[in-house]
Amino acid sequence: MKLTEAKQQFISSWGAFGTHWGINRTMAQIHALLLVSPEPLTQDDIMEELNISRGNTNMNIRELINWGLVERVLISGERKEFFSAEKDIWKVVKQIVKERKKRELEPMLQLLDKLEAVEGDKKDKEVKTFVDTISGIKKLGKQADKTLDTMIRAEESWFVGALMKVFK
Amino acid sequence: MKLTEAKQQFISSWGAFGTHWGINRTMAQIHALLLVSPEPLTQDDIMEELNISRGNTNMNIRELINWGLVERVLISGERKEFFSAEKDIWKVVKQIVKERKKRELEPMLQLLDKLEAVEGDKKDKEVKTFVDTISGIKKLGKQADKTLDTMIRAEESWFVGALMKVFK
DNA sequence: ATATATTTTCAATAATTTTTGAAATTTCGA
């Protein structure tokens, strides 16, 4: 397979992949393109490569920057802005985990705390099932929260090594 | 907070949560409703509770069954079908991990194997960056695949206990 | 076997999300 074709396939699959994870196709594709580009690219480069409009490109680049996956690069002598993606995949994964934890897991845990305190008689089967389910989710959620915290702080080599010991 | 209100909030949040994970709102809401119902429910119960049409209800119940999260229950003396959700959250998480691994991670790893074998001179910066990125993703992906396999086989108590040792 | 209840399908419609492109704003060199 030629490089051009391989790149296309990677970008298109990464885009499809993203849609299963609540990330829009274009954002994932821009990320994929930057991941495999040795040099930083401009908005115009990205627009041309992916055949998307200026507005779309701009919005999605900014979103990638918000997620901490892409950064602006200043190249001296150039008027335009350049963009490049973090290439270390372990760092990328940690960054995504960190953001999703903050945006989704933490608010969910807060809600569960509130819901667990529902009024009513625990001997009522309806109440009992509700409280037990919420408690079960909360327990696992809190555990996941702690585990992810440690993972975010971990070095890849340490993390993989430690996991290998557990999951022999 | 009253049970009715708490239930509503849980169902609506679980639905919103689902949309961030590539699961449609209704499917997640039906799952939430069944999670907090002590007794199995019929299609009509679900339609009424969530105010959705028969077709929508039917399709999403079947999808939940495909995911292995809900099962048909036969109640003797009843003509209608009843549905109930697995209440053990650890089992639910394992089931979701298992399905997504099969549907997403494994196909992605297969693709990466193909893409890694791209033609071209490794001294070409374009080729090198591409191959290095793909290899990096593949390496982490394979590791994740193995780790998830072990997790799927694990008992919750063993898993949590082992993790606690690693992430002290 | 027939009637009736129940489930499933799917084309049409509605709702939501994404994309466009042109105008407004900002940046920066001369």
Added chain:
DNA sequence: TCGAAATTTCAAAAATTATTGAAAATATAT
């Protein structure tokens, strides 16, 4: 300070995804 280049915004349009509801298919009781 001015003017051109670059970036950002956002209302309208397009594309995608979800939902409805009625008809078809299936299952069950009598």
